[in-house]
Amino acid sequence: MDLSIKGTNFLGYLPSQKGTQTFSTFSCRYQKSNEEVFHQITESELEIALEKASAASEKYALAPIEKRRNFLREIIALLEEHRTLLVQQFSKESSLSEDRGNVELARTQAQIQTYLDFISRKDWNLLHSQELNGVSFEKRLCPIGPVVVFGASNFPFAYSTVGGDVASALAAGNPVIYKANPFHAGLSEMVAGIVLQAAENNDLPDGVFSLVQGNDYWIGETLLKDERVKAVGFTGSVRGGEALLNYAKERKTPIPVFCEMGSLNPVFIFKDAFEGRTKEMVEKLSSAIKNDGGQFCTKPGLLFIEERGSEMFINAMRDEFTSAAAVPLLHPSIYNSFLKLSSVFDRFPVYRVEATAPEYSVYPQLTEMTAKEFSAFPAAKEEVFGPFSIIVKCADESEMKACFETIGGHLAASVWTDQSLSEEWMYLLSSRVGRIIKNGVSTGVAVIDSMHHGGNFPSTSDSRFTAVGKDAIYRFLQPVTLQNFKS
Amino acid sequence: MDLSIKGTNFLGYLPSQKGTQTFSTFSCRYQKSNEEVFHQITESELEIALEKASAASEKYALAPIEKRRNFLREIIALLEEHRTLLVQQFSKESSLSEDRGNVELARTQAQIQTYLDFISRKDWNLLHSQELNGVSFEKRLCPIGPVVVFGASNFPFAYSTVGGDVASALAAGNPVIYKANPFHAGLSEMVAGIVLQAAENNDLPDGVFSLVQGNDYWIGETLLKDERVKAVGFTGSVRGGEALLNYAKERKTPIPVFCEMGSLNPVFIFKDAFEGRTKEMVEKLSSAIKNDGGQFCTKPGLLFIEERGSEMFINAMRDEFTSAAAVPLLHPSIYNSFLKLSSVFDRFPVYRVEATAPEYSVYPQLTEMTAKEFSAFPAAKEEVFGPFSIIVKCADESEMKACFETIGGHLAASVWTDQSLSEEWMYLLSSRVGRIIKNGVSTGVAVIDSMHHGGNFPSTSDSRFTAVGKDAIYRFLQPVTLQNFKS
Numbered sequence: 009m010d011l012s013i014k015g016t017n018f019l020g021y022l023p024s025q026k027g028t029q030t031f032s033t034f035s036c037r038y039q040k041s042n043e044e045v046f047h048q049i050t051e052s053e054l055e056i057a058l059e060k061a062s063a064a065s066e067k068y069a070l071a072p073i074e075k076r077r078n079f080l081r082e083i084i085a086l087l088e089e090h091r092t093l094l095v096q097q098f099s100k101e102s103s104l105s106e107d108r109g110n111v112e113l114a115r116t117q118a119q120i121q122t123y124l125d126f127i128s129r130k131d132w133n134l135l136h137s138q139e140l141n142g143v144s145f146e147k148r149l150c151p152i153g154p155v156v157v158f159g160a161s162n163f164p165f166a167y168s169t170v171g172g173d174v175a176s177a178l179a180a181g182n183p184v185i186y187k188a189n190p191f192h193a194g195l196s197e198m199v200a201g202i203v204l205q206a207a208e209n210n211d212l213p214d215g216v217f218s219l220v221q222g223n224d225y226w227i228g229e230t231l232l233k234d235e236r237v238k239a240v241g242f243t244g245s246v247r248g249g250e251a252l253l254n255y256a257k258e259r260k261t262p263i264p265v266f267c268e269m270g271s272l273n274p275v276f277i278f279k280d281a282f283e284g285r286t287k288e289m290v291e292k293l294s295s296a297i298k299n300d301g302g303q304f305c306t307k308p309g310l311l312f313i314e315e316r317g318s319e320m321f322i323n324a325m326r327d328e329f330t331s332a333a334a335v336p337l338l339h340p341s342i343y344n345s346f347l348k349l350s351s352v353f354d355r356f357p358v359y360r361v362e363a364t365a366p367e368y369s370v371y372p373q374l375t376e377m378t379a380k381e382f383s384a385f386p387a388a389k390e391e392v393f394g395p396f397s398i399i400v401k402c403a404d405e406s407e408m409k410a411c412f413e414t415i416g417g418h419l420a421a422s423v424w425t426d427q428s429l430s431e432e433w434m435y436l437l438s439s440r441v442g443r444i445i446k447n448g449v450s451t452g453v454a455v456i457d458s459m460h461h462g463g464n465f466p467s468t469s470d471s472r473f474t475a476v477g478k479d480a481i482y483r484f485l486q487p488v489t490l491q492n493f494k495s
Numbered sequence: 496m497d498l499s500i501k502g503t504n505f506l507g508y509l510p511s512q513k514g515t516q517t518f519s520t521f522s523c524r525y526q527k528s529n530e531e532v533f534h535q536i537t538e539s540e541l542e543i544a545l546e547k548a549s550a551a552s553e554k555y556a557l558a559p560i561e562k563r564r565n566f567l568r569e570i571i572a573l574l575e576e577h578r579t580l581l582v583q584q585f586s587k588e589s590s591l592s593e594d595r596g597n598v599e600l601a602r603t604q605a606q607i608q609t610y611l612d613f614i615s616r617k618d619w620n621l622l623h624s625q626e627l628n629g630v631s632f633e634k635r636l637c638p639i640g641p642v643v644v645f646g647a648s649n650f651p652f653a654y655s656t657v658g659g660d661v662a663s664a665l666a667a668g669n670p671v672i673y674k675a676n677p678f679h680a681g682l683s684e685m686v687a688g689i690v691l692q693a694a695e696n697n698d699l700p701d702g703v704f705s706l707v708q709g710n711d712y713w714i715g716e717t718l719l720k721d722e723r724v725k726a727v728g729f730t731g732s733v734r735g736g737e738a739l740l741n742y743a744k745e746r747k748t749p750i751p752v753f754c755e756m757g758s759l760n761p762v763f764i765f766k767d768a769f770e771g772r773t774k775e776m777v778e779k780l781s782s783a784i785k786n787d788g789g790q791f792c793t794k795p796g797l798l799f800i801e802e803r804g805s806e807m808f809i810n811a812m813r814d815e816f817t818s819a820a821a822v823p824l825l826h827p828s829i830y831n832s833f834l835k836l837s838s839v840f841d842r843f844p845v846y847r848v849e850a851t852a853p854e855y856s857v858y859p860q861l862t863e864m865t866a867k868e869f870s871a872f873p874a875a876k877e878e879v880f881g882p883f884s885i886i887v888k889c890a891d892e893s894e895m896k897a898c899f900e901t902i903g904g905h906l907a908a909s910v911w912t913d914q915s916l917s918e919e920w921m922y923l924l925s926s927r928v929g930r931i932i933k934n935g936v937s938t939g940v941a942v943i944d945s946m947h948h949g950g951n952f953p954s955t956s957d958s959r960f961t962a963v964g965k966d967a968i969y970r971f972l973q974p975v976t977l978q979n980f981k982s
Contacts, residue, residue: 065926070918135966136945143935145945147966150925152958257744261903261952264959416748431557438637439552443976448630458623458632460976465748471639471973472751479622479634479974486958487966489930489947 009086009205011093013194015046017053017221020060020214021204024053031223033193036336036343036368037103046193048222054230060215061154061183062236067213069151069181073127075210080124080179082206083170084117087199094165094198101192102164103336103368108300109165116165118455119172119476123179126478135487144494149485151181152264153238156231158252159189159196160243161338162303168192169199169219172475173241173266180484182239183216187231190223191339197221229255232265239264239484243305243475246270246391246466253469266483268475270391271419271467272309273450276408277321278425279314285447286321289424293397294328296449298372301335302395303342306420306450309391312379312408315401322376322399326359329374334365337394343368346394352387353398370394379407389415409436417464417471419443420450440464442471496573496692498580500681502533504540504708507547507701508691511540518710520680523823523830523855524590533680535709541717547702548641548670549723554700556638556668560614562697567611567666569693570657571604574686581652581685588679589651590823590855595787596652603652605942606659606963610666613965622974631981636972638668639751640725643718645739646676646683647730648825649790655679656686656706659962660728660753667971669726670703674718677710678826684708716742719752726751726971730792730962733757733878733953740956753970755962757878758906758954759796760937763895764808765912766801772934773808776911780884781815783936785859788822789882790829793907793937796878799866799895802888809863809886813846816861821852824881830855833881839874840885857881866894876902896923904951904958906930907937927951929958 015030016023025047033042049057068076087094091113098109126132133149155177159168166172169186177184188196200219207216220227231237232255240256240263242249249267256265281289296308313321337343353375360373372395379402382388388398402408413436420443423429429446437444442463453461453476461476462468468475473483502517503510512534520529536544555563574581582596589596613619620636642664646655653659656673664671675683687706694703707714718724719742727743727750729736736754743752768776783795800808824830840862847860859882866889869875875885889895900923907930910916916933924931929950940948940963948963949955955962960970 066919066922069922069926136943138943138945140941140943145941145943147945147947148925153926253749262740262956264957432553435553435556438635438975439556439640441975443978444980445978446980448979454627454632456623456625456627456632458625458634458976460634460974462974464973469749470751472969474974482959486951487947487949487961488925488928489945491930491932492935493931493933 011090011198011201013044013197015044016197017049018200018204018219019053019056020218026050026053031190033101033191034339035100035103036339039367042100044194046221048224049220049227057185057218057220058234058236061185061218064183064213064215065153068183068216071212075212076181077124077128079206079210079212080120082209083203084120086202086206087113087117097195097198098164101195102338104300112163112165115455116171120175122455122478123175123481126481127179143492146490147487150488152484152486153182154185154236155182155239155241155484156185156187156237158187158242158244161189161191164192164195167243169196170203172480176481177484180481182484185218185220187220187227193221228252232256233258235261242267249469264483265469266473267469269466271305271463272391272415273306273418273420274310274312274412275308275422277313279317280426281424282317282321285424289321290324290328292449294325296451297397298332298395301337303338303393304451306453308450309397311397311399312402312411313399314404325374329359329372330361332361332372334369334371335395336369340368342393346370349392350396379411382411383414417467419461419463419467420445422448422450498577498685498688500531500684502531503684504536505687505691505706506540506543507705513537513540518677520588520678521826522587522590523826526854529587531681533708535711536707536714544672544705544707545721545723548672548705551670551700551702552640555670555703558699562699563668564611564615566693566697566699567607569696570690571607573689573693574600574604584682584685585651588682589825591787599650599652602942603658607662609942609965610662610968613968614666630979633977634974637975639971639973640669641672641723642669642726642728642971643672643674643724645674645729648676648678651679651682654730656683657690659967663968664971667968669971672705672707674707674714680708715739719743720745722748729754736956751970752956753960754956756953758792758950759878759902760793760905760907761797761799761899762795762909764800766804767913768911769804769808772911776808777811777815779936781812783938784884785819785882788824790825790880791938793940795937796884798884798886799889799898800886801891812861816846816859817848819848819859821856821858822882823856827855829880833857836879837883866898869898870901904954906948906950906954907932909935909937
């Protein structure tokens with residue numbers, strides 16, 4: 009199949025580029041716009057995508073499940089077949105390395121496989137079944153209807169065109185309208201072509217998948233307010249997520265809008281950890297903050313430490329940052345935002361290479377402050393997306409706790425200690441954070457059933473659901489009980 | 496223990512009645528106010544209840560699970576011990592019979608037992624557990640935090656003070672602030688006394704349960720907007736539910752607000768059913784519409800029938816209604832609403848006893864119209880709460896389908912036929928309705944794991960959750976993954 013980029017939307021199977029408003033992607037690495045030109049969707053094109061998704065709901069839900077499985081299977085295979093081209097485009101539009109692209113593509117395939125495996129189980133959609141006084145009861149999961157997914161800038165494969173949200177929604181039996189992240193519009197078009205090819209190979213209905221290109225707010229607003237849309241998945245900033253949540257408030261019919269937003273992923277280092285784990289902590293934490301420009305939702309953004317005995321750790325961390333190479337960020341707006349947000353910390357000790365980075369690249373930065381300073385400095389409680397973290401020096405455990413109580417919910421938190429954690433700590437963390445890691449870092453989210461990639465607001469909009477692992481499919485399914493259907 | 500009614504709120508264990516605004520309950524059966532006087536909560540009292548619930552969260556979550564289990568066990572036993580007094584008060588405030596009170600109390604005990612059984616299972620809160628590359632992962636369910644529950648007028652036991660919502664929230668480990676339905680304030684106080692006695696017997700923290708009395712809107716508004724509240728359960732009208740959902744939109748932090756609201760519970764009678772099932776249908780449907788004044792969320796409100804061959808059915812149904820005794824409704828506002836909403840159908844054939852019912856009582860009423868009339872008459876698509884239903888005469892299946900497509904989501908739908916239902920019908924129903932019953936009625940919701948008591952808007956605010964059965968507890972739990980905690 010031909011994966012050359014035409015700059016188009018897909019309204020179901022129909023390529024369409026009627027819009028006169030165009031945009032391009034950008035390479036922060038090479039400091040220039042990429043050559044492809046994309047046509048932002050028009051209102052009438054978006055209406056067609058919505059109508060097709062709505063019309064496809066019944067047909068897709070009723071298509072033999074083997075077709076749905078084969079659809080996912082072929083997507084995995086086609087991604088593999090076109091790996092080289094896809095990874096090149098990934099790198100070109102994100103300035104992330106091809107190595108990272110290969111790893112992320114494999115992860116994306118593993119995610120699709122997770123949902124494929126789940127819907128390949130016998131009676132996968134049967135929750136409970138029993139008989140009462142001669143009457144049968146079966147509680148089964150059904151598709152929820154058309155799902156709109158907004159792609160993330162920082163995972164051009166894994167949380168984008170056929171990433172976790174799209175794959176789980178499709179596996180559940182829902183048509184998907186995918187709103188591409190404009191910063192990797194080309195890769196989105198290529199992957200959309202693959203999804204549509206796999207759909208066509210399995211005679212799936214027109215509208216089972218659509219690709220929407222653009223970067224204007226009205227697109228999200230229209231999608232969120234449309235009554236044909238039955239659920240939404242979003243991965244991005246707090247600001248972006250809250251905008252969508254606010255649009256949804258104006259709907260006549262409430263629907264689930266799952267937004268994965270900002271997270272500080274606090275780290276708590278207890279004093280005993282400095283005795284045997286300093287080297288390990290420095291390696292793992294500095295990598296987690298710096299790798300791939302620290303552009304992960306699970307990047308450790310706050311390191312609360314018991315100050316006593318932390319000198320070696322602090323010095324080694326400083327060394328890691330004062331020698332760290334500059335890294336191109338994903339796109340200019342993340343770059344500009346990083347410069348703006350990180351610069352407000354100049355009043356504190358800052359550790360980074362003191363040189364001018366190439367435009368659109370930045371030097372990883374470590375900041376230090378005391379617990380008291382942290383409490384008095386609101387900017388320290390907001391996510392700085394990119395290679396940035398803050399060491400907060402605390403007198404003792406209770407000061408760490410007090411600091412934590414002033415920040416919201418998070419996707420993850422790490423604790424470094426060889427002692428067992430008190431019940432109070434476990435309660436405090438588990439009531440605010442979706443995953444607690446002992447002696448490890450929060451980056452590198454395993455795609456397994458036991459993963460919970462969620463957390464209290466603002467890290468997500470509903471702490472009961474996950475965006476990673478098998479359980480993510482439950483966001484897009486609704487139960488029905490069939491009573492007295494077995495004779 | 497003393498269950499005499501003092502007209503009080505409970506702020507945790509503390510009885511409090513500082514409010515000068517008072518109200519009474521009313522007996523529609525005896526057409527008079529009951530003698531007890533209740534003090535509406537004040538703003539400062541409500542603040543105490545909120546603060547206590549928030550403070551109790553950690554203590555209750557960390558209390559040994561055996562105490563939580565014993566708490567529920569003792570509630571069941573105390574309800575049994577005081578059955579006679581409770582059922583008398585139930586009947587006095589709701590005008591429902593004592594027989595119904597006894598049945599509903601047993602159901603309420605069974606519901607509590609369901610959650611008790613669930614949290615008595617080994618590892619009940621463990622969703623998944625596995626090891627990956629030597630690192631352990633455990634995904635566990637945790638309490639979500641203080642839950643506010645609004646009681647239903649039509650289930651003074653089963654969806655009230657320690658009904659399904661409260662019992663599931665408490666079993667999950669959450670403190671509960673219970674806002675009593677003002678129409679059975681006395682029974683609420685009695686049952687609250689029982690819950691608090693059981694809590695005290697198990698040394699549970701002050702604030703694990705509070706009772707809020709009153710009938711002003713500011714109470715709901717304050718509770719919904721308070722950041723200490725982490726989830727809400729409501730059972731009542733669409734108007735009431737939407738008011739709460741709107742308050743919640745103004746929160747800084749979004750929380751799950753599960754509202755079970757209005758439902759028409761359509762019935763579809765296919766022509767083959769008239770051949771062998773007429774007698775059964777007439778008995779079951781007329782009972783479901785009339786019994787206990789038809790004041791059930793699952794009352795069949797619309798009977799779509801294939802007209803050919805339906806004469807015997809229609810005549811027998813008319814007979815059931817033209818001979819049905821008057822029944823007192825739950826309270827004056829439901830009575831007034833019934834008179835107002837049912838009277839707009841006077842332009843259609845109406846079947847009921849033609850006499851003047853005692854004040855606050857009504858005669859069950861059956862209305863008939865054609866599919867065409869149904870389409871043109873918006874009032875037919877709104878719930879008339881009480882002993883009222885509409886027969887909609889359709890030419891064929893496709894006309895039934897077309898009618899259904901114009902009404903929203905529902906808790907349940909029944910189909911009467913001995914043929915198997917087409918995939919199109921199954922899709923149509925399961926995408927809009929939480930439970931589909933074949934050759935049976937929607938009333939009498941079994942408390943079993945396979946029950947789904949939910950449905951698309953406006954029947955509930957989130958079609959993914961149920962208000963009945965074990966799974967109702969998932970509304971009030973959030974997962975956390977513990978990574979690398981097993982050494």
